[in-house]
Amino acid sequence: SxxxxxxxxxxxxxxxxxxxxxxxxxxxxxxxxxxxxxxGQSLTLIATANQGSEATYESxxxxxxxxxxxxxxxFSTLTVSNMSPEDSSIYLCSVGGLSxxxxxxxxxxxxxxxxxx
Amino acid sequence: AQSVTQPDIHITxxxxxxxxxxxxxxxxxxxxxxxxxxxxxxxxxxxxxxFSGDTLVQGIKGFEAEFKRSQSSFNLRKPSVHWSDAAExxxxxxxxxxxxxxxxxxxxxxxxxxx
Numbered sequence: 001s002x003x004x005x006x007x008x009x010x011x012x013x014x015x016x017x018x019x020x021x022x023x024x025x026x027x028x029x030x031x032x033x034x035x036x037x038x039x040g041q042s043l044t045l046i047a048t049a050n051q052g053s054e055a056t057y058e059s060x061x062x063x064x065x066x067x068x069x070x071x072x073x074x075f076s077t078l079t080v081s082n083m084s085p086e087d088s089s090i091y092l093c094s095v096g097g098l099s100x101x102x103x104x105x106x107x108x109x110x111x112x113x114x115x116x117x
Numbered sequence: 118a119q120s121v122t123q124p125d126i127h128i129t130x131x132x133x134x135x136x137x138x139x140x141x142x143x144x145x146x147x148x149x150x151x152x153x154x155x156x157x158x159x160x161x162x163x164x165x166x167x168f169s170g171d172t173l174v175q176g177i178k179g180f181e182a183e184f185k186r187s188q189s190s191f192n193l194r195k196p197s198v199h200w201s202d203a204a205e206x207x208x209x210x211x212x213x214x215x216x217x218x219x220x221x222x223x224x225x226x227x228x229x230x231x232x
Contacts, residue, residue, distance in 0.1 A: 106220060
C-alpha cells in the first residue's frame with residue numbers, strides 16, 4: 001500500500017482563523033477523500049477531492065467552510081475556514097483506487113488533530 | 118436509511134482469549150464491507166474487506182470476518198488476542214453518496230486487553 005502523510009500532525013488555533021491541512025501520497029491515486037472525526041465519534045466524509053475540478057461535498061459540508069484543492073494525483077489540501085471550537089476534530093485524508101483497486105478500498109493518512117480555542 | 122451498527126461500545130478480553138466484534142448493517146443490496154483499526158493517536162488501518170465470493174475473509178494481524186447475508190452481519194474475529202490489539206475498531210460499509218465512493222462508519226468498538 002502507499003505511504004500517506006499529512007501536515008501538520010496537530011495544531012492549536014484561535015477562533016476565527018483558518019488552517020490548511022496537506023495530504024501527500026507517494027504514488028498516483030485516482031481518488032482522494034477528506035473525513036472528519038469529532039471527539040469520541042466515528043468518521044464522517046467531508047468531500048471527495050477531484051483532480052483539476054471542484055471537490056464533491058457531502059450533505060452538511062460546504063465549500064466556503066472547507067475549501068479543497070487537488071492540483072495533481074498525489075496531493076490535496078483541506079482548509080478549515082473561520083474556525084470555531086466545534087471544528088475541533090481529527091481530519092483524515094484517505095486514498096482509493098490504489099494500484100487498480102476499487103475506489104471503496106480506502107487507505108488513511110495518520111490524521112491531523114485540530115484544537116480550536 | 119442506510120446504517121452501520123456496532124452494538125458494543127467497549128469490550129474487555131483477557132490476553133490469549135478469543136474475540137468477536139459485532140457489526141450489523143442496513144442496506145438494500147449486498148454492500149462492500151470493511152473493518153478498520155485505529156490505535157491511539159494513529160490513523161486508520163484496513164484490516165480486511167469483503168466485496169463478493171467466499172463469505173469468510175482473512176485479514177492482517179490474524180483477524181478474520183464472516184459475512185452473513187441472512188443476519189446482515191459482518192463480525193470480526195480473532196482466535197487469540199494479543200495486548201497490542203487494544204485499539205478502536207470500526208466497521209464500515211460503502212455508501213451511496215454524492216461522490217459515489219463514501220464509506221459509512223459505525224461508531225466503533227473500543228477493545229481493552231487485560232493481562
